[in-house]
Amino acid sequence: MILSSEDFYHIRSAARDRGSVRGATHQFYRYPARFSPQFARAAIEAFSDEGDLVLDPFVGGGTTAVEALRARRKCLGTDINELAVFVSEVKSTILRESETSELRSWLPDFERVLKISRTHDTSPQWREKGYFRHLEGSETWRHRNIISAALSEIEKLGCSRLENFARCVVLRSAQLSLDGRRNLMSVSELRDKVSKHFVMMLDDMDLLREEIGDHRGIPTPTILKCNSNQLHEHETVTDAGAPKLIVTSPPYPGIHVLYHRWQVNGRRETPAPYWIANKLDGDGERYYTLGNRHEKELKTYFANLEAIFSSLAKISDHDTKIVQMVAFSEPDWQLPKYLEVMENAGLVEIGSQEADEDRIWRDVPNRKWHAERQSRKAGSREVVLFHRKAKRPTQLSDLPGRDHLGN
Numbered sequence: 388m389i390l391s392s393e394d395f396y397h398i399r400s401a402a403r404d405r406g407s408v409r410g411a412t413h414q415f416y417r418y419p420a421r422f423s424p425q426f427a428r429a430a431i432e433a434f435s436d437e438g439d440l441v442l443d444p445f446v447g448g449g450t451t452a453v454e455a456l457r458a459r460r461k462c463l464g465t466d467i468n469e470l471a472v473f474v475s476e477v478k479s480t481i482l483r484e485s486e487t488s489e490l491r492s493w494l495p496d497f498e499r500v501l502k503i504s505r506t507h508d509t510s511p512q513w514r515e516k517g518y519f520r521h522l523e524g525s526e527t528w529r530h531r532n533i534i535s536a537a538l539s540e541i542e543k544l545g546c547s548r549l550e551n552f553a554r555c556v557v558l559r560s561a562q563l564s565l566d567g568r569r570n571l572m573s574v575s576e577l578r579d580k581v582s583k584h585f586v587m588m589l590d591d592m593d594l595l596r597e598e599i600g601d602h603r604g605i606p607t608p609t610i611l612k613c614n615s616n617q618l619h620e621h622e623t624v625t626d627a628g629a630p631k632l633i634v635t636s637p638p639y640p641g642i643h644v645l646y647h648r649w650q651v652n653g654r655r656e657t658p659a660p661y662w663i664a665n666k667l668d669g670d671g672e673r674y675y676t677l678g679n680r681h682e683k684e685l686k687t688y689f690a691n692l693e694a695i696f697s698s699l700a701k702i703s704d705h706d707t708k709i710v711q712m713v714a715f716s717e718p719d720w721q722l723p724k725y726l727e728v729m730e731n732a733g734l735v736e737i738g739s740q741e742a743d744e745d746r747i748w749r750d751v752p753n754r755k756w757h758a759e760r761q762s763r764k765a766g767s768r769e770v771v772l773f774h775r776k777a778k779r780p781t782q783l784s785d786l787p788g789r790d791h792l793g794n
């Protein structure tokens with residue numbers, strides 16, 4: 388048996404951990420549908436050793452990248468969402484002591500600028516492209532004005548590492564004050580949050596640097612913006628060699644997650660986080676979720692998933708373990724379909740859990756997403772799957788001598 392019961396139980400208890408996401412730089416941004424650092428860490432410890440390469444092809448908010456770094460593994464993370472790449476990079480790029488000190492000394496001037504009430508509009512190109520949508524009304528224009536003032540001051544820092552860190556502070560504070568709230572925070576609360584988060588995030592960064600201080604030879608995780616169906620053709624990925632572990636969580640079938648929008652005043656969606664991160668938005672919800680969640684049998688979703696896992700099979704070797712956490716809106720038909728797609732991609736399920744009741748399931752705590760259909764079971768449970776590359780071809784059409792079988 389490839390998966391020891393010790394590893395299985397360790398991952399199971401980490402997957403079911405109900406604690407809030409905290410520690411290291413994990414609170415820098417509330418990326419939607421994150422998995423827990425404990426889960427990523429348990430998989431990393433079970434299936435890789437120090438110095439090994441860990442890959443997350445749907446890196447999202449960078450949970451895997453941060454935990455791989457802390458566990459002294461090399462890490463490659465990829466995502467199609469520029470916002471995910473931004474957040475993952477900031478969370479896993481360790482600032483030097485001189486850099487956090489510089490930001491601490493700069494903070495009082497920054498806070499003074501945020502207190503001056505004058506109209507800031509230094510971003511006509513962002514407005515023209517629609518990134519201020521739903522931030523121009525009577526309740527929100529002041530928030531946008533403060534964010535504008537913050538960003539124009541941040542741009543004067545003149546160093547992308549410092550600038551990105553400071554942008555992430557504004558991103559976190561603005562998300563807290565605007566996204567998914569019944570009542571918006573006042574602008575003075577937003578200012579206070581920026582100051583408070585600035586200090587908290589600098590403290591978190593200093594602690595993380597101290598924690599990993601003696602890591603010699605473990606590079607900063609590499610985060611790439613790309614469609615993961617191309618990984619076998621990406622030079623950075625192929626040059627890195629086969630990963631020891633792929634630990635990930637793909638967009639979920641049939642489940643609505645807003646990776647690319649904040650919801651202001653109820654359900655009014657704004658792409659403002661891209662403006663704050665200085666990144667470009669993609670091409671609508673389907674771009675981020677592998678297809679249309681209303682489509683019958685989710686054909687596009689499963690075709691895209693197969694292309695991605697086929698690419699992952701190509702860059703893996705027989706030692707590579709693939710651990711995924713997936714939620715289903717209708718597990719009864721979607722889980723068998725999902726497993727069929729893995730098989731078509733050239734992967735086999737491993738471990739002792741061939742029987743469904745032995746798989747690791749967990750109830751999903753209050754997440755900000757919901758299943759397309761209103762069944763309670765749907766979308767409220769996640770499963771952990773373990774795979775590796777198949778040793779032999781898994782499809783009849785791949786077998787040698789197919790022609791001699793009379794086909």
Ligand SMILES: C[S@@+](CC[C@H](N)C(=O)[O-])C[C@H]1O[C@@H](n2cnc3c(N)ncnc32)[C@H](O)[C@@H]1O
Pocket residue numbers: 418419420421422423444445446447448449450451465466467468471613614615616635636637638639646674675676677
């Ligand atoms: C469930 S989230 C991953 C969350 C992550 N585990 C974390 O802890 O933050 C799924 C991610 O897949 C990304 N994604 C969707 N389609 C993709 C594609 N074709 N290639 C790469 N990433 C993709 C989304 O942008 C999203 O960030």
